[in-house]
Amino acid sequence: MSKLVDVIRGRRTTKPATFSNRKPDPSLIRELIDIARHAPNHHRTEPARFYLLDQARIQKVGQLFGETVAGNCSDPKRGEKKKTEWGNAPGLLIVTCHTDQNSELVQKKPAVIEENYATCCCICQNLLLLFEQAGISSKWSTGPVWKHKDFAKAIGLTSVQNERVVALIFYGYSEQIIHHRTLTPLANHLKDYLET
Numbered sequence: 145m146s147k148l149v150d151v152i153r154g155r156r157t158t159k160p161a162t163f164s165n166r167k168p169d170p171s172l173i174r175e176l177i178d179i180a181r182h183a184p185n186h187h188r189t190e191p192a193r194f195y196l197l198d199q200a201r202i203q204k205v206g207q208l209f210g211e212t213v214a215g216n217c218s219d220p221k222r223g224e225k226k227k228t229e230w231g232n233a234p235g236l237l238i239v240t241c242h243t244d245q246n247s248e249l250v251q252k253k254p255a256v257i258e259e260n261y262a263t264c265c266c267i268c269q270n271l272l273l274l275f276e277q278a279g280i281s282s283k284w285s286t287g288p289v290w291k292h293k294d295f296a297k298a299i300g301l302t303s304v305q306n307e308r309v310v311a312l313i314f315y316g317y318s319e320q321i322i323h324h325r326t327l328t329p330l331a332n333h334l335k336d337y338l339e340t
């Protein structure tokens with residue numbers, strides 16, 4: 145129990161720029177992804193799709209995000225910075241949420257779209273915690289690289305129609321020490337009707 149508490153409290157977002165060149169073992173990453181899939185999942189739709197990128201694809205996604213950022217802001221240097229930061233990351237896993245929009249289930253119960261997304265978020269957190277336990281640092285990003293017209297092709301997205309990106313998870317080894325995050329007191333957010 146205390147190990148789980150330590151892992152939950154100890155996990156912090158770590159900037160990919162601090163990751164060393166050492167690449168985590170791909171077979172370990174695959175194993176952790178498989179474990180992370182064990183999350184609550186209404187209707188057992190298994191909505192998460194995973195794209196575990198090699199260095200060439202990481203660089204390509206970095207390039208596309210650099211172009212996206214440069215196109216969205218007046219500062220071309222920011223685009224270059226993002227291209228380098230993303231493109232040089234030792235590891236990048238993209239998690240998408242697949243929901244068949246034309247399925248009978250979605251027609252009958254549109255809430256399944258949100259429920260599928262919730263399951264994918266649980267899986268992502270599972271994965272970040274498993275990374276933490278394995279000494280691997282990570283960052284969950286939602287930098288909107290998927291808006292780039294070449295993104296789907298770059299990662300071989302299976303279904304543009306039915307998949308939405310949930311997380312770009314950068315991972316690697318970092319020496320950076322980041323302390324626990326202090327949260328606002330629980331009492332601010334908890335209505336507690338229990339007596340003791």
Ligand SMILES: Cc1cc2nc3c(=O)[nH]c(=O)nc-3n(C[C@H](O)[C@H](O)[C@H](O)COP(=O)(O)O)c2cc1C
Pocket residue numbers: 155156157158284285286287325
């Ligand atoms: C859904 C989601 C999207 C996120 N997107 C980004 C992002 O695009 N860029 C970024 O720098 N951090 C991103 N983060 C990381 C958060 O900024 C980070 O979790 C937050 O600052 C709290 O820090 P901690 O993870 O170290 O506790 C994202 C986190 C989540 C859960």
